[in-house]
Amino acid sequence: MKAGFALIIVSFFTAVPAFADTGSRVDLDWPQIIAFATHQTDYSGTFIYQHGGHMETARITHISDQSGEHEKLENLDGPRREFIRNNKEIWWYLGDHKAVQMERPNSGKRFPALLLDQLSALNENYLIQTAEQARIAGFDTQAIVFQPKDTLRYSHKMWAHKSSGLLLKAVVLDGRKQIVEQYTFIQLEIGGDIEPTQVMPRQSSAFLEQPSYSVTPSETSTQADMDDWKVVAVPTGFKKIMEMRRPLHGNKTAVIHFVFSDGLAGISVFIETLGNNFDKKIGLSSRGAIHVYRKIKDDYLVTVVGEVPPRTVMQIADSVRYKGQ
Numbered sequence: 001m002k003a004g005f006a007l008i009i010v011s012f013f014t015a016v017p018a019f020a021d022t023g024s025r026v027d028l029d030w031p032q033i034i035a036f037a038t039h040q041t042d043y044s045g046t047f048i049y050q051h052g053g054h055m056e057t058a059r060i061t062h063i064s065d066q067s068g069e070h071e072k073l074e075n076l077d078g079p080r081r082e083f084i085r086n087n088k089e090i091w092w093y094l095g096d097h098k099a100v101q102m103e104r105p106n107s108g109k110r111f112p113a114l115l116l117d118q119l120s121a122l123n124e125n126y127l128i129q130t131a132e133q134a135r136i137a138g139f140d141t142q143a144i145v146f147q148p149k150d151t152l153r154y155s156h157k158m159w160a161h162k163s164s165g166l167l168l169k170a171v172v173l174d175g176r177k178q179i180v181e182q183y184t185f186i187q188l189e190i191g192g193d194i195e196p197t198q199v200m201p202r203q204s205s206a207f208l209e210q211p212s213y214s215v216t217p218s219e220t221s222t223q224a225d226m227d228d229w230k231v232v233a234v235p236t237g238f239k240k241i242m243e244m245r246r247p248l249h250g251n252k253t254a255v256i257h258f259v260f261s262d263g264l265a266g267i268s269v270f271i272e273t274l275g276n277n278f279d280k281k282i283g284l285s286s287r288g289a290i291h292v293y294r295k296i297k298d299d300y301l302v303t304v305v306g307e308v309p310p311r312t313v314m315q316i317a318d319s320v321r322y323k324g325q
Contacts, residue, residue, distance in 0.1 A: 041064065226256055274299055
């Protein structure tokens with residue numbers, strides 16, 4: 001986060017009252033506090049992720065110091081997976097035999113860092129209001145509701161720690177107010193002395209010396225390649241925040257990748273030559289609030305991934321056009 005932006009956040013942080021009125025309209029003060037706390041707060045805890053009839057448990061530790069941000073996320077169910085981040089350097093550790101390095105942050109979100117940097121767009125696309133106050137994992141929180149201004153997005157409800165601003169619970173709701181997915185801390189320590197070893201991988205040094213395959217975005221392609229493609233029916237309020245040609249694991253050739261955001265939800269569009277991709281599932285698949293829609297268009301495979309309702313990813317995929325079409 002840029003220093004000037006951080007100073008603005010601090011001024012909001014000191015101005016927000018300890019208790020907000022339920023149902024009152026808010027501008028960007030609480031969202032800015034939550035986004036700032038995600039980067040600047042030291043914390044360690046366990047949270048659960050629920051979607052459909054499934055539940056997963058994970059442990060996260062985050063440290064912010066003079067050298068930047070350091071974070072470790074590890075699943076506590078099933079095969080062991082660890083996510084290690086040191087500023088912009090990211091590693092995924094998969095089981096005991098693979099390490100995947102990403103030299104730049106990807107466009108996805110991870111609880112509790114659910115608010116993106118494009119906060120100015122939130123008021124354009126959502127009605128933001130305070131709701132009830134609640135106690136979560138032993139901490140007093142303030143609930144904030146993000147109600148979309150159209151039917152192409154989900155509603156979001158977030159509970160922020162009233163002292164630090166750290167996000168402790170988040171729920172995604174569909175148009176019928178049914179829960180699509182939910183993150184909740186069940187144990188949490190905020191501040192205190194967190195040892196640097198707590199954000200290091202469990203693998204031995206011998207394992208860490210083994211080579212890994214890279215999934216770093218490529219800079220070798222020309223802008224003209226991406227300019228040949230257009231996404232026509234992106235919902236109002238979603239702005240393109242990234243475009244690149246990048247390799248994906250399992251693909252011999254790089255794919256075109258567009259990323260759109262409305263400040264809260266993100267949508268990725270991937271365009272690749274068909275090649276040997278006929279074994280991929282065509283159509284719609286889902287996991288919680290994330291929906292994936294794949295469609296064959298001439299000699300290309302178009303994949304749209306987004307934290308939006310199914311009809312939105314389908315609308316976007318249907319609108320992808322090649323130059324001259």
